[in-house]
Protein backbone atom coordinates (compact mmCIF):
# COMPACT_ATOMS: atom_id res chain seq x y z
CA UNK A 1 0.00 0.00 0.00
CA UNK A 2 1.47 3.38 -0.96
CA UNK A 3 1.40 6.11 1.64
CA UNK A 4 0.87 9.77 0.94
CA UNK A 5 1.02 12.86 3.09
CA UNK A 6 -2.71 12.57 3.69
CA UNK A 7 -2.84 8.89 4.52
CA UNK A 8 -2.84 5.60 2.73
CA UNK A 9 -4.13 4.99 -0.77
CA UNK A 10 -4.24 2.04 -3.06
CA UNK A 11 -1.63 2.25 -5.79
CA UNK A 12 -1.08 0.28 -8.95
CA UNK A 13 1.64 -1.61 -7.05
CA UNK A 14 -1.10 -3.16 -4.88
CA UNK A 15 -3.41 -3.68 -7.80
CA UNK A 16 -4.62 -7.00 -9.08
CA UNK A 17 -3.47 -7.29 -12.70
CA UNK A 18 -6.02 -9.41 -14.43
CA UNK A 19 -5.74 -10.71 -17.99
CA UNK A 20 -9.15 -10.78 -19.67
CA UNK A 21 -9.80 -13.14 -22.52
CA UNK A 22 -11.33 -10.65 -24.94
CA UNK A 23 -11.89 -11.05 -28.67
CA UNK A 24 -12.76 -8.31 -31.18
CA UNK A 25 -12.28 -10.30 -34.38
CA UNK A 26 -15.83 -10.01 -35.77
CA UNK A 27 -16.11 -6.31 -34.99
CA UNK A 28 -12.66 -5.56 -36.45
CA UNK A 29 -13.63 -7.24 -39.74
CA UNK A 30 -16.05 -4.29 -40.24
CA UNK A 31 -13.41 -1.56 -39.87
CA UNK A 32 -13.34 0.73 -42.93
CA UNK A 33 -10.15 2.11 -44.49
CA UNK A 34 -10.41 5.59 -42.97
CA UNK A 35 -11.77 4.58 -39.59
CA UNK A 36 -10.82 7.71 -37.59
CA UNK A 37 -13.32 10.48 -36.78
CA UNK A 38 -14.75 12.09 -39.95
CA UNK A 39 -12.73 9.62 -42.06
CA UNK A 40 -9.61 11.65 -41.24
CA UNK A 41 -6.57 10.52 -43.23
CA UNK A 42 -3.68 11.12 -40.81
CA UNK A 43 -5.56 10.13 -37.66
CA UNK A 44 -6.40 6.81 -39.34
CA UNK A 45 -2.76 6.32 -40.31
CA UNK A 46 -1.62 7.23 -36.79
CA UNK A 47 -3.95 4.58 -35.30
CA UNK A 48 -2.63 2.09 -37.83
CA UNK A 49 1.01 3.01 -37.09
CA UNK A 50 0.48 2.54 -33.33
CA UNK A 51 -1.30 -0.77 -33.83
CA UNK A 52 1.42 -1.97 -36.21
CA UNK A 53 4.09 -1.47 -33.55
CA UNK A 54 2.17 -3.12 -30.71
CA UNK A 55 2.37 -6.91 -31.32
CA UNK A 56 6.16 -7.15 -31.60
CA UNK A 57 6.54 -4.47 -28.92
CA UNK A 58 4.37 -6.41 -26.47
CA UNK A 59 6.34 -9.61 -27.13
CA UNK A 60 9.57 -7.72 -26.44
CA UNK A 61 8.11 -6.39 -23.15
CA UNK A 62 7.21 -9.94 -22.12
CA UNK A 63 10.68 -11.36 -22.95
CA UNK A 64 12.51 -8.58 -21.09
CA UNK A 65 10.39 -8.98 -17.94
CA UNK A 66 10.32 -12.79 -18.09
CA UNK A 67 14.15 -12.78 -18.15
CA UNK A 68 14.09 -11.61 -14.52
CA UNK A 69 11.03 -13.49 -13.31
CA UNK A 70 12.99 -16.04 -11.26
CA UNK A 71 14.71 -13.24 -9.35
CA UNK A 72 11.42 -11.81 -8.06
CA UNK A 73 10.73 -13.00 -4.53
CA UNK A 74 7.80 -10.73 -3.60
CA UNK A 75 4.66 -12.88 -4.13
CA UNK A 76 2.48 -9.84 -5.01
CA UNK A 77 4.89 -8.72 -7.72
CA UNK A 78 5.22 -12.30 -9.00
CA UNK A 79 1.45 -12.46 -9.45
CA UNK A 80 1.43 -9.06 -11.15
CA UNK A 81 4.14 -10.25 -13.55
CA UNK A 82 1.96 -13.24 -14.49
CA UNK A 83 -0.99 -10.84 -15.06
CA UNK A 84 1.24 -8.46 -17.05
CA UNK A 85 2.36 -11.29 -19.34
CA UNK A 86 -1.25 -12.42 -19.81
CA UNK A 87 -2.47 -8.90 -20.61
CA UNK A 88 0.36 -8.11 -23.05
CA UNK A 89 -0.09 -11.46 -24.81
CA UNK A 90 -3.76 -10.68 -25.46
CA UNK A 91 -2.97 -7.11 -26.60
CA UNK A 92 -0.49 -8.45 -29.14
CA UNK A 93 -2.98 -11.02 -30.41
CA UNK A 94 -5.85 -8.56 -30.87
CA UNK A 95 -3.67 -5.90 -32.49
CA UNK A 96 -2.42 -8.55 -34.96
CA UNK A 97 -6.06 -9.15 -35.90
CA UNK A 98 -6.50 -5.40 -36.48
CA UNK A 99 -3.21 -5.21 -38.40
CA UNK A 100 -4.34 -8.05 -40.70
CA UNK A 101 -7.59 -6.20 -41.37
CA UNK A 102 -5.76 -2.91 -42.02
CA UNK A 103 -3.32 -4.69 -44.37
CA UNK A 104 -6.34 -5.96 -46.35
CA UNK A 105 -7.41 -2.32 -46.65
CA UNK A 106 -4.01 -1.30 -48.04
CA UNK A 107 -2.06 -0.17 -44.93
CA UNK A 108 1.59 -1.17 -44.52
CA UNK A 109 0.89 -2.59 -41.04
CA UNK A 110 2.44 -6.02 -41.66
CA UNK A 111 5.67 -4.48 -42.99
CA UNK A 112 5.91 -2.20 -39.94
CA UNK A 113 5.15 -5.20 -37.68
CA UNK A 114 8.07 -7.19 -39.18
CA UNK A 115 10.46 -4.21 -39.10
CA UNK A 116 9.62 -3.54 -35.41
CA UNK A 117 10.31 -7.20 -34.59
CA UNK A 118 13.69 -7.16 -36.39
CA UNK A 119 14.72 -3.94 -34.66
CA UNK A 120 13.78 -5.16 -31.17
CA UNK A 121 15.47 -8.55 -31.63
CA UNK A 122 18.62 -6.75 -32.77
CA UNK A 123 18.43 -4.59 -29.64
CA UNK A 124 18.19 -7.71 -27.48
CA UNK A 125 21.30 -9.18 -29.14
CA UNK A 126 23.51 -6.12 -28.70
CA UNK A 127 22.29 -4.64 -25.40
CA UNK A 128 22.30 -6.07 -21.87
CA UNK A 129 19.15 -7.56 -20.29
CA UNK A 130 19.08 -4.59 -17.91
CA UNK A 131 19.16 -2.10 -20.78
CA UNK A 132 16.39 -4.02 -22.56
CA UNK A 133 14.27 -4.00 -19.42
CA UNK A 134 14.90 -0.24 -19.10
CA UNK A 135 13.55 0.09 -22.67
CA UNK A 136 10.41 -1.77 -21.60
CA UNK A 137 10.06 0.46 -18.52
CA UNK A 138 10.32 3.57 -20.71
CA UNK A 139 7.85 2.28 -23.31
CA UNK A 140 5.46 1.24 -20.55
CA UNK A 141 5.52 4.80 -19.22
CA UNK A 142 4.80 5.99 -22.73
CA UNK A 143 1.83 3.61 -23.20
CA UNK A 144 0.51 4.46 -19.70
CA UNK A 145 0.72 8.19 -20.52
CA UNK A 146 -1.14 7.77 -23.81
CA UNK A 147 -3.64 5.45 -22.10
CA UNK A 148 -4.38 8.02 -19.40
CA UNK A 149 -5.00 10.70 -22.05
CA UNK A 150 -7.39 8.41 -23.87
CA UNK A 151 -9.29 7.46 -20.71
CA UNK A 152 -9.60 11.04 -19.50
CA UNK A 153 -10.06 13.05 -22.72
CA UNK A 154 -13.39 12.66 -24.61
CA UNK A 155 -11.90 14.34 -27.73
CA UNK A 156 -9.08 11.80 -27.84
CA UNK A 157 -11.65 8.98 -27.63
CA UNK A 158 -13.84 10.55 -30.29
CA UNK A 159 -10.86 10.87 -32.64
CA UNK A 160 -10.58 7.06 -32.79
CA UNK A 161 -13.78 6.97 -34.84
CA UNK A 162 -15.09 3.46 -35.60
CA UNK A 163 -16.61 1.71 -32.53
CA UNK A 164 -14.45 -1.43 -32.93
CA UNK A 165 -11.27 0.67 -32.93
CA UNK A 166 -12.55 2.62 -29.93
CA UNK A 167 -13.31 -0.61 -28.01
CA UNK A 168 -9.93 -2.16 -28.79
CA UNK A 169 -7.95 0.93 -27.80
CA UNK A 170 -10.04 1.57 -24.66
CA UNK A 171 -9.61 -2.00 -23.39
CA UNK A 172 -5.88 -1.76 -24.14
CA UNK A 173 -5.66 1.62 -22.39
CA UNK A 174 -7.40 0.30 -19.27
CA UNK A 175 -5.02 -2.65 -18.96
CA UNK A 176 -1.95 -0.47 -19.65
CA UNK A 177 -3.12 1.70 -16.74
CA UNK A 178 -3.69 -1.36 -14.54
CA UNK A 179 -0.18 -2.73 -15.07
CA UNK A 180 1.72 0.55 -15.52
CA UNK A 181 4.08 -0.08 -12.58
CA UNK A 182 4.83 -3.79 -13.08
CA UNK A 183 7.90 -3.60 -15.38
CA UNK A 184 9.13 -0.63 -13.31
CA UNK A 185 8.84 -2.57 -10.04
CA UNK A 186 10.67 -5.55 -11.57
CA UNK A 187 13.43 -3.20 -12.76
CA UNK A 188 13.76 -1.74 -9.29
CA UNK A 189 13.58 -5.15 -7.56
CA UNK A 190 16.50 -6.49 -9.61
CA UNK A 191 18.63 -3.39 -8.92
CA UNK A 192 18.25 -1.63 -12.29
CA UNK A 193 20.30 1.54 -12.58
CA UNK A 194 18.43 4.84 -12.23
CA UNK A 195 20.88 6.53 -14.62
CA UNK A 196 20.23 3.93 -17.36
CA UNK A 197 16.46 4.20 -16.81
CA UNK A 198 16.44 7.99 -17.14
CA UNK A 199 18.70 8.02 -20.20
CA UNK A 200 16.57 5.37 -21.89
CA UNK A 201 13.40 7.33 -21.12
CA UNK A 202 14.86 10.43 -22.77
CA UNK A 203 15.80 8.49 -25.92
CA UNK A 204 12.32 6.92 -26.05
CA UNK A 205 10.61 10.31 -25.57
CA UNK A 206 12.30 11.85 -28.60
CA UNK A 207 12.62 8.66 -30.66
CA UNK A 208 9.08 7.39 -30.29
CA UNK A 209 7.28 10.70 -30.70
CA UNK A 210 9.45 11.70 -33.69
CA UNK A 211 9.04 8.21 -35.17
CA UNK A 212 5.27 8.23 -34.72
CA UNK A 213 4.98 11.64 -36.37
CA UNK A 214 7.23 10.78 -39.34
CA UNK A 215 5.87 7.21 -39.65
CA UNK A 216 2.28 8.47 -39.83
CA UNK A 217 3.11 10.97 -42.60
CA UNK A 218 5.08 8.36 -44.58
CA UNK A 219 2.29 5.80 -44.19
CA UNK A 220 -0.28 8.32 -45.44
CA UNK A 221 1.80 8.96 -48.57
CA UNK A 222 1.19 5.33 -49.61
CA UNK A 223 -2.56 6.10 -49.54
CA UNK A 224 -4.18 7.37 -52.79
CA UNK A 225 -6.54 9.48 -50.64
CA UNK A 226 -3.57 11.73 -49.74
CA UNK A 227 -3.42 12.87 -53.39
CA UNK A 228 -6.95 14.28 -53.35
CA UNK A 229 -6.79 18.09 -53.38
CA UNK A 230 -6.78 19.62 -49.92
CA UNK A 231 -7.03 16.33 -47.99
CA UNK A 232 -3.46 16.16 -46.67
CA UNK A 233 -3.11 19.83 -45.59
CA UNK A 234 -6.51 19.74 -43.87
CA UNK A 235 -5.68 16.53 -42.08
CA UNK A 236 -2.22 17.80 -41.14
CA UNK A 237 -3.75 20.84 -39.39
CA UNK A 238 -5.83 18.47 -37.26
CA UNK A 239 -3.01 15.98 -36.72
CA UNK A 240 -0.51 18.48 -35.23
CA UNK A 241 -3.16 19.60 -32.73
CA UNK A 242 -3.91 16.05 -31.59
CA UNK A 243 -3.48 15.43 -27.88
CA UNK A 244 -0.72 12.84 -28.54
CA UNK A 245 1.54 15.71 -29.61
CA UNK A 246 0.41 18.12 -26.88
CA UNK A 247 2.72 19.78 -24.37
CA UNK A 248 0.83 18.00 -21.63
CA UNK A 249 1.77 14.54 -22.96
CA UNK A 250 5.34 15.70 -23.55
CA UNK A 251 5.60 16.93 -19.94
CA UNK A 252 3.99 13.78 -18.55
CA UNK A 253 6.61 11.73 -20.42
CA UNK A 254 9.38 13.99 -19.14
CA UNK A 255 8.20 13.54 -15.54
CA UNK A 256 9.65 10.01 -15.60
CA UNK A 257 13.13 11.47 -16.13
CA UNK A 258 13.25 12.85 -12.58
CA UNK A 259 15.45 10.75 -10.29
CA UNK A 260 13.27 8.80 -7.86
CA UNK A 261 10.22 8.82 -10.15
CA UNK A 262 7.69 6.01 -9.67
CA UNK A 263 4.65 5.37 -11.95
CA UNK A 264 2.38 5.60 -8.87
CA UNK A 265 3.44 9.24 -8.38
CA UNK A 266 0.48 9.78 -10.67
CA UNK A 267 -2.58 8.43 -8.93
CA UNK A 268 -4.94 7.16 -11.63
CA UNK A 269 -6.83 4.71 -9.41
CA UNK A 270 -10.19 6.52 -9.73
CA UNK A 271 -9.87 6.57 -13.53
CA UNK A 272 -9.07 2.85 -13.61
CA UNK A 273 -11.98 1.95 -11.32
CA UNK A 274 -14.36 4.04 -13.44
CA UNK A 275 -13.31 2.50 -16.76
CA UNK A 276 -13.21 -1.03 -15.37
CA UNK A 277 -16.87 -0.56 -14.46
CA UNK A 278 -17.69 1.22 -17.70
CA UNK A 279 -16.16 -1.53 -19.86
CA UNK A 280 -16.46 -4.74 -17.84
CA UNK A 281 -18.96 -4.01 -15.01
CA UNK A 282 -22.45 -5.58 -14.92
CA UNK A 283 -23.61 -3.05 -17.56
CA UNK A 284 -20.18 -2.78 -19.20
CA UNK A 285 -20.03 -2.06 -22.91
CA UNK A 286 -17.39 -4.77 -23.54
CA UNK A 287 -18.85 -7.43 -21.27
CA UNK A 288 -19.90 -9.52 -24.25
CA UNK A 289 -16.38 -9.42 -25.72
CA UNK A 290 -14.96 -11.28 -22.72
CA UNK A 291 -14.79 -15.05 -22.79
CA UNK A 292 -13.26 -15.21 -19.29
CA UNK A 293 -10.21 -14.23 -17.32
CA UNK A 294 -6.85 -15.84 -17.81
CA UNK A 295 -5.43 -15.05 -14.40
Ligand SMILES: [Fe+2]
Pocket residue numbers: 058087088091092172176
Ligand atom coordinates in the same frame (compact mmCIF):
# COMPACT_ATOMS: atom_id res chain seq x y z
FE1 LIG B 1 -0.11 -3.63 -24.11
Ligand SMILES: [Fe+2]
Pocket residue numbers: 061088140143176179
Ligand atom coordinates in the same frame (compact mmCIF):
# COMPACT_ATOMS: atom_id res chain seq x y z
FE1 LIG C 1 1.99 -2.59 -21.19
